[in-house]
Amino acid sequence: MSYRLPAPLGNAIDRSSAISFTWNGKKLKGFEGDTIASALLANGEHILGRSMKYHRPRGVLTADFWDPNTTVQVDDEPNVRASHRKLADGMAVSAQNVWPSLKFDVKAANGLVGRFLTAGFYYKTFMKPAKLWPTYEHVLAKFAPGGAVDLNTPHGRYDKRYAHPDVVVAGGGPSGMAAALAAAEAGSSVMLVEHEHQLGGHLLWGSDDDQVAATELAASCEAAGVEILSNSTVAGRYEDNWISISQRNHPGVIERLIKARAKTLVVAAGTIERPYVFQGNDLPGVMTSGGAQRLIRMYGVKPGTRAVVFTANESGDSAVEALQSAGISIARVVDARSGEGITSASGSKSRVKRVTLSDGATVDCDLLVTAVGWTTPTSLLNMAGDRPVYDADAARFFPAGPPDNVLATGGMVGDGSRNELIAHGRATGELAAGRAVVVRHRIQAATARATPVDGQEPDYPADERTPLDRARHPEVYRSTTHGIVDYSEDVSSKDLFSAAGEGFDSVELIKRFTTATMGPSQGKLETVNTVAMLAEARNETIAEVGTTMWRPPYAPISLGALAGRINEPTRVSVLQSWHEANGATPILAGQWVRPEHYGDPAAEVLNTRTNVGIIDVTPLGKLDLQGPDVPKLLSLLYTNKWMALPIGGVRYGLMCAEDGVVLDDGVTARLDEEHYLMTTTSSGAAKIWHWIEMWLQTEHPDWQVHVTPVTTGLTSINIAGPNSRELLGRLTDDIDLDPDAFPYMNVRRGTIAGVENCIAWRIGFTGELSYEIHVPSGHAVHVWGQLLEQGADLGVKAFGLEAQRIMRLEKGHFIVGQDTDGLSKAPVTGLNPLLKLDKDDWAGMPEVAWTIESGDHPVIVACQPDNGSVVPEEAAQILRAGTTEIVGRITSSRMSPTLNRSICLAQVTKEFATPGTSLEVLLVSGERITATVQEHHAHFDPEGARLRG
């Protein structure tokens, strides 16, 4: 049978546009504009799900976003709010939390064993014995509500946006629309955010006049240039009006997170109708007065045939009119204002059938509508520091007074006719716009480089709004029976009373103990009832109990929206296209995409050691330092001495943080009288730049040093191998490469392959004779090509990062962050001659001095497995022989193509650092092997004859 009502009822649906969908496999039809729930009700499907713990049948209660028990699965998407999500053609909708079917649910037996599921059952039932915890987890997981996650679901698209509006209005009811309109007319840029699908708020399910007024106001907002965000939620308000907005209707994305810096926030969130607590209050067919009116007037759906209405306010009276207009017979109106009441409802397994009144009479019906009062959703005001205050005469909470840049209007602050609400909204919008002007002026005045502000700061507008009256309302929370307080968590008033009896006297504690208010509706329906139950149980007033703290988000935000787009930037050198064209296997090193190898890293090593190799080392951090005080800066940052570095000299340096831990290393060259080029590790480039700025600006503002990062401005190429001098010589005329004229650890500037202003220095990371050249990046492709062309007969070949790592390990050079970690103080490196304790100051010096003094630190050693064919994994533990005592770890390990055996660097305690010591290394397989500590860090050419040649 169809429960669809004839037009004009149903202002949200378009009857000319039918939509097909399935419900648990059954084919049904709805209309454009229907929610999933309204379409199901129109088809006579009134059980939409089962409750979380007791698996009781549940139906529509509020028919809006907050409806607690209409969560369904739609295609591959679990946990969809059926009373909010619009119906779309072809949707496959199914019930969640049911087994084996919606109508015959095995777990409904929980209702019989309910005593195990009382307040705090999570904490009590599954405590002991601990060895059964995995079993408990298994059992609980089966009872957890929620739909099925489809692991094959394609990646959704989400996005973010940053906005800087003058005014954000949260809530698109009459007051919110009026505020947005007035602010826009006053010249503000305005974002109007409405939780539901269309503007209008309660006018949408009000009288015909209300509905016309809603349409007109919405049109005026649009015409005034207000940015309208419907089906969007202001989820949070943070310091200085940083507003998060979850936008669910942006084309092309599932959800978009807007971060708006508003100058004024207007909160017009309206009120949320409270359910009544009595036995049977969760039966399908029991609903709020707003829910019934929304179904009838917005969706043209008949929620029942014979109704009892329990009313304490005008909304109940209005519901009676709506029910009558829908042809529903009114079995009884029970008016709380004249002392009448209801005691309980009973029914079949699937629907309410009978209501028992306070006077003992029973009335048959299939629909029970309650109108017992309002919850003020003060969340956004709470986030701004407001603490709501309970007004017993109005039976609801009101804001105490938010800060100046947050204004509340509408039902949150009082009651009134439609015109009174609009008038208050308009006054609020004007005030918001006036205050936004002042904030804008202040921001501009505080910005040194902004256009100078004209004139004096405008006066800060005072709040001269005429307050809205507060309508008197009886306090109607619970009948003489117990019922459900939190529908989504299945917490009853009985649970709350028993928790109060157990001593939970604070609402913040009872909430966590019982999980009341902690479900998907985030307390919007449950908080005030929870407070009222606690007050009643403890014989206190609601004002004395107070309310819980509402925190962000106002409504759930998907994790996808928080993550946004995957947008990790990567960097490449200008030579990357050559690498790609020549078979490089890419590796992501920090932010840099680099060639790991060009096919055979071992062959690249051997060619470099035999002939000559070139590697693109552009990611090396490069900082150009100029000024008379550069030597002082270098002396402060490096552990060694820098005051006497001659022009043309290059020196290695180690940097420490103030706690003495190794921070970075690299070489720095003196190019000219007051001109230096510093290199850092690739990953340390940005960090060291900040580090230098910090020292120069805070501790030594009198030093004259300019620091400029030039990492990508210069492309860096290392030319290594016995033929490197011959190769470079073919490309330069003005750099004298004679070993006496240009020795090891020196720098020269000149022309390379016709490119002027190149820098070349001799260093030895690979252990070979090598020249590292830094070329203006615009010409780097040319220089790289010339090196390959001119060196063809010398056997030149490009080598990648892996070959370089092998060669540096053969030479025993440690890498900061690989062979050292966040606890490795400088003496760990073994570079003690570089730790100059006789200098006045350097970063980390005291800690390094005390570490040396105590001698209590591990050291880096080179070691070789006794079986040279075994390569222990990096981070493999080193143990005291035959025990499980950890005395160190392998920090780097490779098979050496040069030595044809495995080689390692390790950190070990001093006791195990003596050359010749046998180490026991625990492999990942569990096998233990032995390795021997070497005399030198370098496994190959420890005297350095090759690189100094």
Added chain:
Amino acid sequence: MLLVPCPHCGPMNAGDLTYNGESHRRPDPKTCTPKEWRTYLYLRENPSGWLLENWYCSSGCRKHFKIERHTLTGELRAPVLPGRKPGATQGDMK
């Protein structure tokens, strides 16, 4: 997110700056005791109230500056620093 007034760029999202924590004096590394040095490294006053802090305009003009923040209310104000008259606004800071 707090708006932190950089003396050069004006109010900036705190996330665009680097927070360098409570302002503290660096002891003389030649003469300090381990206790003094480790107090400098690790121990902070963390008061409930006004706190002098170091900020770095890392995504803006790269200026290091000090500001006073009220740790309870989030209120910010220009600190009185040596050589600057009391009541100076952020615009006067350099």
